[in-house]
Amino acid sequence: MSGSLFVKDTFSPVAARARRLSGEARVSVDSVALALHSYDAGLARFRPEAVISVAEASGLAPLMRLLAENGVPVTPRGLGSSLTGGCAPAKGGAVLKLGGLNKILEIDTAAGYAFVEAGVCNGVLQDELSRAGFFYSPLPLSFRCSTVGGNIAVNARGPRSLKYGSSADNLLAVDVVSPGGDEFRLERGCGGPDMAGFFSGLEGTCGVAARVKVRITRRSGTLIYFLAAFNSPEELLLAAAQAQSQGVCFRSLEALDKMSATASESCFGDGYPLDCGALAVGELDGHGAADDLKTLKRVFKAAGCPWFKADECDPKSEPVWLASSRAFSAVARLSHSVLSEDFSVPRKKLGLAIGAASAALAQYDLRAGMVYSPCTGSLRPSILFDERNIFETRRARKAAHEMLKACAEMG
Numbered sequence: 001m002s003g004s005l006f007v008k009d010t011f012s013p014v015a016a017r018a019r020r021l022s023g024e025a026r027v028s029v030d031s032v033a034l035a036l037h038s039y040d041a042g043l044a045r046f047r048p049e050a051v052i053s054v055a056e057a058s059g060l061a062p063l064m065r066l067l068a069e070n071g072v073p074v075t076p077r078g079l080g081s082s083l084t085g086g087c088a089p090a091k092g093g094a095v096l097k098l099g100g101l102n103k104i105l106e107i108d109t110a111a112g113y114a115f116v117e118a119g120v121c122n123g124v125l126q127d128e129l130s131r132a133g134f135f136y137s138p139l140p141l142s143f144r145c146s147t148v149g150g151n152i153a154v155n156a157r158g159p160r161s162l163k164y165g166s167s168a169d170n171l172l173a174v175d176v177v178s179p180g181g182d183e184f185r186l187e188r189g190c191g192g193p194d195m196a197g198f199f200s201g202l203e204g205t206c207g208v209a210a211r212v213k214v215r216i217t218r219r220s221g222t223l224i225y226f227l228a229a230f231n232s233p234e235e236l237l238l239a240a241a242q243a244q245s246q247g248v249c250f251r252s253l254e255a256l257d258k259m260s261a262t263a264s265e266s267c268f269g270d271g272y273p274l275d276c277g278a279l280a281v282g283e284l285d286g287h288g289a290a291d292d293l294k295t296l297k298r299v300f301k302a303a304g305c306p307w308f309k310a311d312e313c314d315p316k317s318e319p320v321w322l323a324s325s326r327a328f329s330a331v332a333r334l335s336h337s338v339l340s341e342d343f344s345v346p347r348k349k350l351g352l353a354i355g356a357a358s359a360a361l362a363q364y365d366l367r368a369g370m371v372y373s374p375c376t377g378s379l380r381p382s383i384l385f386d387e388r389n390i391f392e393t394r395r396a397r398k399a400a401h402e403m404l405k406a407c408a409e410m411g
């Protein structure tokens with residue numbers, strides 16, 4: 001496995017003490033466990049020296065102190081769904097597996113927050129909140145296989161983050177254990193710089209989140225789901241910008257390229273038109289939803305939308321999440337391996353970014369399904385390749401690199 005040959009042996013000298021602190025069964029140096037914790041959902045592969053399953057938040061500080069004092073590199077790991085190699089232990093050392101910190105400590109619907117251990121699975125929290133008529137805004141496609149702490153560490157978003165905010169926006173407080181084993185709380189609204197917001201996105205490099213307090217939102221009574229076909233991404237992007245400028249407040253808005261819409265339709269039969277260049281899938285909610293729908297129909301029609309469909313649906317459903325998720329899996333089925341990337345550009349440059357991504361695919365003779373967010377400028381190509389073919393894998397990495405370079409240059 002790459003990265004494993006020249007890793008120093010830092011863990012053996014502290015293994016016995018780590019076992020005393022965490023419990024014999026919670027520290028593993030078994031080769032299968034090491035292999036299973038050497039990767040995430042991306043392509044990075046780095047073998048750790050040990051995997052430590054953390055079961056008590058109070059056990060984190062002494063463990064981190066022991067590891068820091070003895071120079072053992074530490075990589076926190078939620079459920080390992082990151083796409084960037086974030087939880088693959090590039091420096092060896094110990095992987096701290098945090099999925100065992102899975103207690104929902106408090107849900108206060110009157111005050112609008114949930115206080116949970118960082119290893120709680122996002123999906124488990126959503127289910128609990130749904131029973132009370134609430135939700136936690138960040139709903140990444142991976143919400144059933146990612147932790148709230150991991151979401152905060154990477155500032156994860158989902159379709160409805162457009163209206164209700166990202167993980168950082170919904171973070172109220174976080175109990176952190178620093179790399180040296182000190183414990184402190186970062187809290188919003190206490191004056192001074194927004195350190196809680198700053199923590200979100202640091203990917204565990206400045207400490208481990210042990211417990212987090214997050215904002216929860218009451219579900220609206222009305223949810224309208226719409227589909228709108230356009231001849232090209234450019235037409236779709238222009239129509240979305242015009243709708244927003246006329247006051248339409250989308251709960252979510254995603255767009256599927258032709259390959260994603262076609263693959264999804266052939267797998268799931270959701271009634272997508274097959275002859276469009278780009279398909280918008282979106283939601284409107286709240287008191288203004290009906291008025292927003294009228295404006296949307298008018299603006300989209302004027303912008304050249306040849307096919308539009310809208311329906312009121314169960315407010316508990318997440319149709320845009322489902323459409324994006326289905327598009328991702330339907331495209332992934334088309335090939336042995338898929339390299340999922342996630343780029344952000346200023347939204348006015350999204351059309352250019354889509355063009356640059358298509359050019360990189362053509363250059364390296366590859367295909368990808370693309371899902372993008374017209375209102376935020378996020379572009380998520382799923383590049384199809386075969387990991388068993390070293391040359392094709394290289395081409396996929398190079399194409400992804402070209403896309404990243406082009407997007408970075410766009411700002």
Ligand SMILES: Cc1cc2nc3c(=O)[nH]c(=O)nc-3n(C[C@H](O)[C@H](O)[C@H](O)COP(=O)(O)OP(=O)(O)OC[C@H]3O[C@@H](n4cnc5c(N)ncnc54)[C@H](O)[C@@H]3O)c2cc1C
Pocket residue numbers: 040041075076077078079080081082083085086087098118119139140141142145146147148149150151152153154155156157158203204205207208209210
């Ligand atoms: C199919 C699929 C769909 C996805 N869809 C989305 C999406 O829609 N939106 C999106 O934003 N992302 C998405 N992702 C990426 C991924 O799911 C997110 O990055 C997720 O937030 C990671 O959570 P995790 O618990 O799996 O964390 P991990 O992958 O285990 O870790 C991610 C990073 O956070 C650090 N970390 C984890 N827990 C903690 C903690 N408690 N304290 C400090 N640092 C910590 C790790 O060291 C690592 O750097 C998707 C991934 C997949 C595979």
